[in-house]
Amino acid sequence: MTVSCYDPGDLQAYLDGELDCGVKAELGKHLLHCGKCRRALEEVRKNQSFASTRLAGYMQALARAEFDTGRAWLSFNKKRLSAEKESPLTKEGVLSMLSKYRAAATAAAIMLALAVTFSFGSVRSAASDLLTIFRVEKVRTINLDAADISQIERAFREGAGEVDIKNFGRLEFSGGNESKIVTPEEARGAVDFELVLPDALPGGYQLREIYKFSAGHVEFTLDTIKTNQVLQSLGNGKLLPEELNGRTFAIDSPVQVTAGYTGPGNGSVHIWQGRSPELIAPGSDVNAIRDALLALPFLPENLRAQLASINDWERTFLIPNVEGSSREVNVNGVPGVFIAQTGGEKQAGCLIWQRGGVVRAVSGPVDLGQALQFAAALD
Amino acid sequence: MPTTTGQAAGQTGFRELFDRYYPVICRQLTCLLGSRAAAEDVAQETFIKLYQSPPREPSNLGGWLSRVAANLAYNHLRSEKSRRRREFGAGRPLAGREAGPEEELLRGEEVALTRQVLEFLPERDRACLLLKFSGMNYAEIARVAGIRENSVGTVLARARARFKREYSRIKGSDDGVLL
Numbered sequence: 001m002t003v004s005c006y007d008p009g010d011l012q013a014y015l016d017g018e019l020d021c022g023v024k025a026e027l028g029k030h031l032l033h034c035g036k037c038r039r040a041l042e043e044v045r046k047n048q049s050f051a052s053t054r055l056a057g058y059m060q061a062l063a064r065a066e067f068d069t070g071r072a073w074l075s076f077n078k079k080r081l082s083a084e085k086e087s088p089l090t091k092e093g094v095l096s097m098l099s100k101y102r103a104a105a106t107a108a109a110i111m112l113a114l115a116v117t118f119s120f121g122s123v124r125s126a127a128s129d130l131l132t133i134f135r136v137e138k139v140r141t142i143n144l145d146a147a148d149i150s151q152i153e154r155a156f157r158e159g160a161g162e163v164d165i166k167n168f169g170r171l172e173f174s175g176g177n178e179s180k181i182v183t184p185e186e187a188r189g190a191v192d193f194e195l196v197l198p199d200a201l202p203g204g205y206q207l208r209e210i211y212k213f214s215a216g217h218v219e220f221t222l223d224t225i226k227t228n229q230v231l232q233s234l235g236n237g238k239l240l241p242e243e244l245n246g247r248t249f250a251i252d253s254p255v256q257v258t259a260g261y262t263g264p265g266n267g268s269v270h271i272w273q274g275r276s277p278e279l280i281a282p283g284s285d286v287n288a289i290r291d292a293l294l295a296l297p298f299l300p301e302n303l304r305a306q307l308a309s310i311n312d313w314e315r316t317f318l319i320p321n322v323e324g325s326s327r328e329v330n331v332n333g334v335p336g337v338f339i340a341q342t343g344g345e346k347q348a349g350c351l352i353w354q355r356g357g358v359v360r361a362v363s364g365p366v367d368l369g370q371a372l373q374f375a376a377a378l379d
Numbered sequence: 380m381p382t383t384t385g386q387a388a389g390q391t392g393f394r395e396l397f398d399r400y401y402p403v404i405c406r407q408l409t410c411l412l413g414s415r416a417a418a419e420d421v422a423q424e425t426f427i428k429l430y431q432s433p434p435r436e437p438s439n440l441g442g443w444l445s446r447v448a449a450n451l452a453y454n455h456l457r458s459e460k461s462r463r464r465r466e467f468g469a470g471r472p473l474a475g476r477e478a479g480p481e482e483e484l485l486r487g488e489e490v491a492l493t494r495q496v497l498e499f500l501p502e503r504d505r506a507c508l509l510l511k512f513s514g515m516n517y518a519e520i521a522r523v524a525g526i527r528e529n530s531v532g533t534v535l536a537r538a539r540a541r542f543k544r545e546y547s548r549i550k551g552s553d554d555g556v557l558l
Contacts (some may be wrong), residue, residue: 008540018517018532047539054510054546058493059410069398072419076397078427116486139549260394269396348395363395 005037006030071265138203155159169223182212187257193358195273197259197379203370205263213256213274221248269364271378276359329368332379338368351375397426400441404448409511411452413497413505421451449515453523456506496545504538511535 004046006014006027013019014027187210188195199207224245231239256274263269326339329351336353349373350363364373404425408418425448434443497505503524510520521528 008536009530012534012536012539013517016517016532042538044539047536047543051508051542052512052540054489054493054542055508057487057513058413058490058497060417061487061490062409062413065415067402067415067419069401072401072423073394073397076423079423079427080430092524106520109438227502234441241521268398270394348399357541365398 005034006040008040008044010047011037011041014041015045015048068266069269070198070262073266073268083152169227170221179211179213182210182257183226184210187212187259191257191273191275193273195257196271198377199262201263201269201271201377202373203263205261205267205269208260208262208268211258211260214259215252216256217252219248221246267365269362269366269374271374272359272361272363274359276354276357329372331372331375336375338371340368355379393430393531396429396440398423400444401426404443405446407513408448408452409448411509413509414495421448421455424451448541449510449513449519449523450465453506453510453525456502456509492546492550494543495549499549500538500541501532505532508536508538508542517519 010023011029014024019027019169023165031041045129182190184197187197190212197207197210222244224240224242229238254275256272257270258273261269261271326337329336329338331351331353332355334353334355336351339350339352340347347367348363348365349371350361350368351366351368351374352359352361353375354360360375360378362378366374401422404422405415405418408421409415410459412418413513425444428447428451429444434440493547498553500508503526506524507520507526515523517528518533520526520531524531526534
């Protein structure tokens with residue numbers, strides 16, 4: 001054979017399937033004729049299997065015991081606090097990430113957020129500078145399946161990398177996003193509704209700590225020129241009217257209180273309570289925005305139909321139901337939504353409902369039955 | 380509206396993310412680092428990173444955490460090299476060290492020998508071996524370990540040969556008695 005022999009590195013890459021097709025074919029051909037390389041390959045293979053077998057046993061022994069997540073969380077919090085002293089969090093920090101993650105963890109969430117925020121179907125008669133205030137009065141699910149989501153994601157990837165809130169207008173935050181640990185008395189004093197803070201929850205959960213999140217205000221000023229560019233790049237025929245340019249929408253979110261409970265096996269359950277956020281919007285022409293959004297060409301037909309059929313836009317908080325992960329349930333006589341979370345090691349869920357202008361949520365390693373028990377203990 | 384409500388849910392949700400992903404990341408890191416204690420340290424660092432500079436696109440959080448953990452793990456492997464030098468002298472096995480909970484798990488001749496051999500290997504060999512074992516391809520190993528992609532095969536072949544040689548040598552010399 002005229003082709004020169006291969007070194008162990010090439011043979012290793014050959015075994016690992018890491019060679020380019022051409023080189024792989026050449027090496028394969030060479031092996032047919034070269035006993036020396038065949039023996040070398042056999043040696044590499046033996047070493048590989050020897051090391052892998054021992055490593056596998058070793059890793060198995062190491063991973064046999066459970067990791068103590070509860071203890072790790074405590075130590076994480078200490079580290080977090082000292083890290084925060086060195087470099088305080090910005091608005092772009094984990095909270096905004098989490099809110100996106102929470103909202104749906106898919107591009108569909110961006111679309112839905114816009115659709116909900118800008119869609120006020122039933123209010124359009126008022127004079128142009130009249131302000132209208134909306135509060136959440138119900139929670140509803142919107143059904144999506146994996147095909148719908150990938151259709152939307154594809155459109156965003158191919159059509160417009162610029163589907164970012166910054167390209168629709170200007171967003172300003174004030175207040176909010178500050179959290180601190182408070183006593184039950186302080187928490188009660190901070191809200192104007194009756195806070196429910198039992199010391200224990202069914203199933204052996206004990207109250208651990210209470211956080212207060214300060215009130216926040218978000219203003220969004222629409223830039224129709226930029227928005228229309230994005231809509232056009234997404235293939236929309238329907239654009240926003242110019243007179244909407246510079247209109248400001250605002251969301252006020254009142255003080256919220258979260259109580260953390262620790263239960264068996266270091267499981268933690270959180271109870272969230274707060275007044276419904278308020279949406280303050282110019283009362284006219286907003287249906288033009290809704291129509292433009294509903295005309296987005298990549299919207300799956302079933303989603304478009306569901307969105308268009310919601311006639312109480314301004315008071316409905318939409319929760320995407322991806323592949324049956326969320327469903328509408330009855331919580332002590334009022335409608336609510338249960339979201340089952342998947343992807344982690346343990347089962348987890350979140351139950352949200354609204355009564356008398358107060359939104360409450362329970363989340364943790366719970367199924368619907370347990371979540372309803374907690375809800376019953378609170379209402 | 381979904382923004383604010385989602386945000387509020389998010390504020391309570393970090394603990395939940397932690398509960399869900401911490402064991403997953405620890406298991407991955409154990410494979411990368413070959414030590415539970417080191418895995419837990421690096422897992423902590425990973426979540427601090429998540430807390431301070433989360434990904435812009437959160438749809439694949441598991442994948443993001445896993446990548447960040449791998450990068451931090453390699454930094455750890457690098458810094459551990461100097462630590463091991465200080466504590467044990469270059470290449471000396473763990474003999475004489477007090478048995479902690481981790482050692483408790485590592486009873487059994489084969490497992491104990493594997494640990495000794497891993498301690499003995501040069502740092503780059505050891506890192507590539509563990510990274511490969513954790514399921515990375517050559518491109519990823521090259522990026523994390525800071526070597527050229529076309530040297531990965533060579534480093535791996537050599538590391539595995541050394542592993543086998545050292546394992547047999549230690550097994551022969553002290554008949555596998557660790558402590």
